[in-house]
Amino acid sequence: MSSAAPRHEVIPSPDALRLARDGVVVAExxxxxxxxxxxxxxxxxxxxxxxxxxxxxxxxxxxxxxxLDGQ
Structure with missing residues (x-):
């Protein structure tokens, strides 16, 4: 098992900005x-x-x- 830190990358696209960790989108x-x-x-x-x-x-x-959100 590798002890290397996860690789993060930002994936720009025309409709959203995505953040990937080791090739898996984790935020958009x-x-x-x-x-x-x-x-x-x-x-x-x-x-x-x-x-x-x-x-x-x-x-x-x-x-x-x-x-409640409107209050």
Whole structure:
């Protein structure tokens, strides 16, 4: 096993800035619009696996979180 420190590199791309460690992307800087879109898509996918009662409770939870963030 090698004791060498992990190799870090920045990978520029047209739509984001990525940081890789030993060839694996570990962080990505997105523009705010893309980050919001990605967050919405992830929420929609998670809700797709929930029954209707759980989905409604999750929506209520998210609404409360949004109102707390606005304070």
């Amino acid at each position: 800087l997105l523009d705010p619009d893309e980050a919001r879109w990605l967050q919405e898509e992830a929420r929609n996918v998670r809700q797709g696996f929930m029954d209707s009662k759980r989905r409604a409770a999750f929506e209520e939870f998210l609404a409360r979180q949004a109102s």
